Amino acid sequence: MLENVLFFEQPYRHFLCFDTFDETVVAQAGAVLSGPLPWEERVGDFFVTYRLDLRRLYMLRPDAPAFVRDDFLEALREQMQILFEVPLSADDIQVLGHRMVPGQRIGVHNDNPGLGYEGYRVVVQFTRDHSPEDGGLLNIHAGDEPEAVYQSIRPYPNMAFGFEMSAHSYHSVSPLTRRPRDALIFNFWHQGNTPAVERSVRQTLAPLFPDAALSASDPGERGLHRDGEVSATPNWPAPRAAQALLAEWGMGGAAQAGGLLLAAARSCAPEPVRSPEVSAAMARLGFAPDAPLPVSEAIHAAAQANVGLSTDPDTLRAALVLAVWVASAPSRMFTHEHWRRCAAQVRPWAHRLPMRAMHLAETLFPEWPQAGTG
Ligand SMILES: O=C(O)CCC(=O)C(=O)O
Ligand SMILES: [Fe+2]
Incomplete structure (x- = not known):
């Protein structure tokens, strides 16, 4: 998996790969994503999409596809560690299905990681026979303005976009016009910023400032689209x-x-x-x-x-x-x-x-x- 990766440092650390998984995994992913799934609509101020936690959905099920299995995810984590040269948690890997349908879009955002959030992501496309009129291009931005498009990428089956989330990792998806766009999203946590780290930080700080608004991040919001320069605890x-x-x-x-x-x-x-x-x-x-x-x-x-x-x-x-x-x-x-x-x-x-x-x-x-x- 993830061989022949094209790695870029600009405008932020990311890679593209046009031949991400082997054929059996690609076939399974295509079948799962185009089959009946209990998609959840997620709406934010700059996006509307469907998503589903596939690793959780298939937990303990004998028909779990390869791409949610522990050994597969462990191999993917190791590749990600090598590519980005960072330590990634083995205990916190998330696999989401991501579907966008006509009318949906994702505005420019950076997914900047606050305390306890995932910091590395691979989005693998399974949209077939895409034509330019279908919309749904992934735009890599050099800044937070919609015009600052550095590169536009058409969804191509088994193509991966992997990136390091940061203040600079701006991207967007142009509106879909004709048919759905399906992808798998693999989320990884830096070992220094896991949900366990978040718990330990909050347990340490909460008794010192019982009155301060030190609200825990919402686990349901992990793995979604975020934007911003500062965290949810500005004061x-x-x-x-x-x-x-x-x-x-x-x-x-x-x-x-x-x-x-x-x-x-x-x-x-x-x-x-x-x-x-x-x-x-x-x-x-x-x-x-x-x-x-x-x-x-x-x-x-x-x-x-x-x-x-x-x-x-x-x-x-x-x-x-x-x-x-x-x-x-x-x-x-x-x-x-x-x-x-x-x-x-x-x-x-x-x-x-x-x-x-x-x-x-x-x-x-x-x-x-x-x-x-x-
Ligand atoms: O679907 C994509 O190409 C990228 C969507 C997105 O914003 C993300 O996964 O962070
Ligand atoms: Fe994003």
């Missing part, structure tokens, strides 16, 4: 959460101030009115309280200079990076690059962190590449 107080986490781990005032400032510095929102907590943390670390927020290296250095000799720099950095990572998770879009940078600063020193922080580090930053595989 989440990440800086205060970082501070509270460090306090809970028994770290002193300088570390807490460092965590608060790092989280404030990385929430790219313009600083409207300087909060009293930020001014206090600036003062605690020896910055002028109303000076602009320092860059993160200056915050790390100031925290280190103020914690005293009892905390070594690597452990302090690991604690700060972990606290900020967890605290910002509800209001952040996941990216592999950011995860990898944080993992490199946290994982080697996780065993020196307080017990609860160590467990969190192990859940959020699982070993990758696995020890021994280079």
Whole structure:
């Protein structure tokens, strides 16, 4: 499967493959998608489509087609890991049927992954004898404007479009005019952003801020079409959460101030009115309280200079990076690059962190590449 893949870095990481699965799987997929299915209509502000969770539908059924079986999906996951060079969860693979009928369309969107959402997707087409007048072209966009079409792709049986979901992964499907367009969608979760990670983050943060709106994402919305730059929790107080986490781990005032400032510095929102907590943390670390927020290296250095000799720099950095990572998770879009940078600063020193922080580090930053595989 997925041989002779054409991989592109621009306008975002994606691939095309014109010969995705072998003949028996293609025949099964065609038969399943064109047969009677209890399709569910899904309507959002920029799309109307039908979808169905086929892996769940065929769970434990003896007639389950190959493309929902564990060994098949495991092989597909391994290919995806190799193509995108990221660790993907073996426990969270979703297979959806996706049908669009005349009149339906999907506007420009990016499927940007918030906390707990899938981050890698392969859409495999099973629409036969498509002609240009049928509509239903997949457009890859270079930006969020409808005109910014980088490439248009006609649905072709057994053709795959695989992509990394991010702030840049804009795409759309032009309106269908004549007949249905059928596809399978395979969704994969980065190991650092699984539903289990989401649960663990929420369980950690909820007791610290019982009043904040930290609503869990809706599992029924996973695997669907999304759009946006920010997550569903825009007013989440990440800086205060970082501070509270460090306090809970028994770290002193300088570390807490460092965590608060790092989280404030990385929430790219313009600083409207300087909060009293930020001014206090600036003062605690020896910055002028109303000076602009320092860059993160200056915050790390100031925290280190103020914690005293009892905390070594690597452990302090690991604690700060972990606290900020967890605290910002509800209001952040996941990216592999950011995860990898944080993992490199946290994982080697996780065993020196307080017990609860160590467990969190192990859940959020699982070993990758696995020890021994280079
Ligand atoms: O059906 C397609 O070609 C792509 C639909 C879509 O927006 C998606 O699967 O993310
Ligand atoms: Fe999409």
